[in-house]
Amino acid sequence: MNLHRLDLVSLQLFNLVARSGSISKVAELALLAVGAASKRISDLEAAVGAPLLERHSRGATLTVAGLALQRHAQRILADVDQLEADLSDYASGLVGVVRLWANTSAVTQFLPQDIAGFIAANPEIRIELEEEDSNEIVLAVLDGRADFGIFADRTPAMGLQLMNYRDDQLVMVVPPGHALAGKRAVRFEEAVDYDFVSLPKNTSLARRLQTETDALGRRLKMRIQVRSFDAMCQMVAAGLGVAILPREAIRPHLKSMHLKQIALDDAWAKRRLLIGVRDAAAVPKHVRLLIDHLCG
CATH class of the missing domain: 1.10.10.10 (Winged helix-like DNA-binding domain superfamily/Winged helix DNA-binding domain)
Incomplete structure (x- = not known):
């Protein structure tokens, strides 16, 4: 042969x-x-x-x-x-390709404008953006499938160098007529006995809710789990439960779905989105350019 x-x-x-x-x-x-x-x-x-x-x-x-x-x-x-x-x-003049993995919060709220601004200034660089759960993003960066990742704080990221990307404020979303709809702000413990709509349990947001529920010694009533923020809002609008979501991500849905946004008076409701990279000093120049743009 x-x-x-x-x-x-x-x-x-x-x-x-x-x-x-x-x-x-x-x-x-x-x-x-x-x-x-x-x-x-x-x-x-x-x-x-x-x-x-x-x-x-x-x-x-x-x-x-x-x-x-x-x-x-x-x-x-x-x-x-x-x-x-x-x-x-x-x-045709391409300088390089950046493989960026990011969680839904980053993709939904911040990256569209940030990437648009970067590409306008650097049209010779192509970005391959993959939306994934925070844990999967860390693994992808560690094993080289991604040049760098954006994920929520509290995500185990041993072996990565971390930089701050954006702050992310979580709020509660309820349907019209809900018992909490008249409140401007609530603590999580006031809502934990209601039915919840959530992302899948392996996502950083779902894990955060479970951790805080456990800390209260209570049990979270998970009514339904879906894969996107948009689907969560639709489920809340249909009266299937309440949800905790990033404030900027739900802004377009509040009026169209007649949802009520309520502030969360809990310190953990303010999250930080992080950029993780294996070795910042060793990344190619075109990758460094995008990281610097996002951190700027």
Whole structure:
């Protein structure tokens, strides 16, 4: 077996044959003689050291080895397409790509304007933004999937260097007519016996609520859990419970969904969003530019 003899043109040809079941049809599409296309498949079989196709009068079907090669061929060809796209960016003047992971609070409230301002000043830098839970963000930075991350304080982040990004004020949201709707401010302990709408339990916001409930020696009545701030507001508007959410994130929904915002008189309701990076001194220049912009 000599897999170093594999070439991309033959892999692409084989992939098309595997999908169509016909060498002659693929040869016609590729503007090749049937014999030339068949020879490329035979050369692949020689390199692999096993038959890849079972040829018959109705066309061709994959052998077990052919199925294995098809799986790898699809992945290889997809990687090549991605490589071509990335290199074309650099050829057109791209300086670099920043892989930024951020939690929903940052993505919803602050990053749209911050990133828009950065790109306006640095159009040659591309940002790949991934929205994730705070714990997943820390792991992504630690294992190199993200250049840096933005997550809530209280998130375990051992091994990362931390910088302040933004302050984030939590408030309570209730539907019209709720028993708390007439209050301007409440303490969490006044609301803990009501039904709650929350994000999934592994998110930093849900963990914070659970921690504070435990500290009160009470039990949180989690009525429903959804994946987004918008969905939480819709559930509250439908009367399914109350929720604790970032103030700026719910601002667009207060009027449209007829929700009532109530201040939280608890110190923990003021959160801090942090930027985490493995080694600030070692990040590439284009990544440093974005970090400096966000911290400025």
